[in-house]
Amino acid sequence: MEAGRQRQGRLWSNLKEVCDLLHIPSACTIQSEELLFQHVQFKTGQRIHTIGQPFDTLYIVNSGFLKTVLIDEFGNEQVLSFPMKGDMLGVDGIHSRQYASEAVALSDCDLILLPFKKLTALGRVHLELENMMYGVMSRELVREQAMIGMLGALSAEARVARFLVSLADRFAQMGYSSKLFNLRMTRHEIGSYLGLTLETVSRTLSAFNEIGLITVDQRTIGIKDPDALKTLRRLPPSRSRSKSGAGRKAAAVEAAEPAAPSTGPSVQLMAAV
Amino acid sequence: MEAGRQRQGRLWSNLKEVCDLLHIPSACTIQSEELLFQHVQFKTGQRIHTIGQPFDTLYIVNSGFLKTVLIDEFGNEQVLSFPMKGDMLGVDGIHSRQYASEAVALSDCDLILLPFKKLTALGRVHLELENMMYGVMSRELVREQAMIGMLGALSAEARVARFLVSLADRFAQMGYSSKLFNLRMTRHEIGSYLGLTLETVSRTLSAFNEIGLITVDQRTIGIKDPDALKTLRRLPPSRSRSKSGAGRKAAAVEAAEPAAPSTGPSVQLMAAV
DNA sequence: CGATAGGTTGAATTTTTTCAATTCCAGTGG
DNA sequence: CCACTGGAATTGAAAAAATTCAACCTATCG
Structure with missing residues (x-):
């Protein structure tokens, strides 16, 4: 797998690996080993983020299965998606600076951390990173549109x-x-x-x-x-x-x-x- | 209204006006009159973009009412949203470089054109523009999530x-x-x-x-x-x-x-x- | 080995759709 | 000016879809 290298006893991935994971065709011309993104592991049942929690990082699923949910006024869960390898989590937190949904690991997971501040800063230097962001967010939007169409019809x-x-x-x-x-x-x-x-x-x-x-x-x-x-x-x-x-x-x-x-x-x- | 100024017989808006329209709190420190965005008018029933059409511009609704729809295999419409003043259109086209939905004017409309290429280029210079983009896309995502929750529950x-x-x-x-x-x-x-x-x-x-x-x-x-x-x-x-x-x-x-x-x-x- | 969460299945009930019949209204042409 | 027309909206009754309630499996995990 394109998991990434060890360093300081942890896994890290470079930009190319991240782009590959997201299926973003990046003509990644970068001296890759410079910017590395750290991985984190979550065990089944653990929560990646909760509703209302201050937003500062996006996540990419490297392995494992999750669900994202909304919680209604009775405490009932409404499942929004089942993210898996290559999906991005946390995008809904950008707008209000708080996560709008909750993400839970349905299996042991390996996620890549993308600190948002760092990401946008890098995006201004590395065009493909910026394009990646827009592309992924747009893709997510299209996915949700399809979901609405399905639920509606x-x-x-x-x-x-x-x-x-x-x-x-x-x-x-x-x-x-x-x-x-x-x-x-x-x-x-x-x-x-x-x-x-x-x-x-x-x-x-x-x-x-x-x-x-x-x-x-x-x-x-x-x-x-x-x-x-x-x-x-x-x-x-x-x-x-x-x-x-x-x-x-x-x-x-x-x-x-x-x-x-x-x-x-x-x-x-x-x-x- | 913050409609914008005439120039070459057309309406144009500057960045601050665009940000205000989107309710993005931009500490807009820019020599605004430099970058202007053109308006276009659509009459009731006219189509702003169709599914599959090559994507190159985003739109912001300055006035009027629209609907966006998906078309299923029978030609049936599935309404996705009713954009109105302050909403952004066309974001679903970024990913695949083709609009994924169709937008139709339900009343006479005045839209602001945001050529996407130009926009991202400007975004690298003017931070608030970039933040605006991420913010608006994230907000749209949250809106759709809420819609899914509503349809589902x-x-x-x-x-x-x-x-x-x-x-x-x-x-x-x-x-x-x-x-x-x-x-x-x-x-x-x-x-x-x-x-x-x-x-x-x-x-x-x-x-x-x-x-x-x-x-x-x-x-x-x-x-x-x-x-x-x-x-x-x-x-x-x-x-x-x-x-x-x-x-x-x-x-x-x-x-x-x-x-x-x-x-x-x-x-x-x-x-x- | 029981406790328990997850899963299946049936029957009754409720919700929503479908089909059908009118009604309302805006626009058109005599 | 006014009767026509056709799309939009309302309403009723019957049918269909999905939920609810309930009972009963069956894996899994201390």
Whole structure:
């Protein structure tokens, strides 16, 4: 792995390693060993930052799995994301100088610390660093937009299906199997993330299993028909499904029709600058 | 208004005006008249940018109302936000160099153009500009997080209530009345934004009207009981409501209980850097 | 080996959507 | 000026989706 070097008995990474981790194509021309970023380890269950805590550092996930949550007026958690390798944490703290969410390790984690002050100062010298920051923040914004679209428009089944697909994609990106993996989070956390109850999540997974889209065994998920999952809109009524063992190929899944013609992209109006 | 000066027959704003518009507390020490940003006007219905269009400029709303939308595989719109004075548009285009959403004017608008390249170059000279950028992007992220939390956790009624409250707050910020205002969007657009059908939105507004929380007349909304709206969780069953005219004060709205004790903020683990 | 958190499943209930029928209003053309 | 028209909004009733409540598994961890 591109983990980084030891120094003073700790792990450190240079800018290139950080950029690689973030998948930011940086033509990193820098005398790298100068600026190093320290790693920190967190154990399962530990909190990286809490809501309201003074903000001063961003984090990049080098390994491990986390969740970020909002806490409502009753103390209920609302899961916002499941950061993993290559994701950045803490960006929501920049604006108000306080973290707006809470981040918790779902497994043992190795995070890279990016002191924000130092980072912006460096950004003015090293252009790629600055671009990296803007790029990552924008990417995060796009991700959240997609999430809003999903919560606003999709059925429970479609949400769970897309959740599985996106997890599979992330695992593939990280070099793990996208066909067989372990969920690091509970049904409750998945439900919170997807705006559903844990029971609905559980039932939906069982239904997918029944029609052979996936296999489920507790937290172990096998993806059998990724294409069907990607385009799934809703499941046929359960009486049309047989109760026999899984393993057959998905027979009837109502998927997306070919994109409607819609009104064309219409004339673009672009003001000159 | 802090609209800006004429030059070459067009409106332009300086950095201080831009910062003020964004509510970024900038100790703007700059010889302001040097760097000016051009305005552009859009008429109701015009598109500011489309999905996939090459990104090169950000926009700040100086006046008017807009919506940003995602388009799904069927050509259906999913409303993401209703930008208005002081909001920034186009940030989602930075990452992939293409706008990820579409922005449409819901009224005649006046926008300030911020060519992104120019902006980042200036940011390296003028610190407050750079801070402004990070601050605005982070704020947008927080806003979207709140949206996800709302879509994930709240009932239809609570969503509509909070939508009205947040609109009222925005209007107040802009110096308009927060007690009586006009919706610039259709029920359909509100529904899309809140993850509801237009009928549910309409029914909910009617219900709020019936119990005296608001008055509704087409797009004209009067806020009668902002506090009840802010904390509303769900409405009592309709048979417990009388069908008589509005105007009475809200009698029974199930609101939030005092925050649960929850498990305390627990020991904070903070790594040194 | 029990305690316990996590997970599954069923049945009843509630919430929200869907479908359908009107109504309201702004704009248009006779 | 006024009747028409079409998009927007309201309202009702039926249907569907998701939640709630409850019971019951099943791993895991002291």
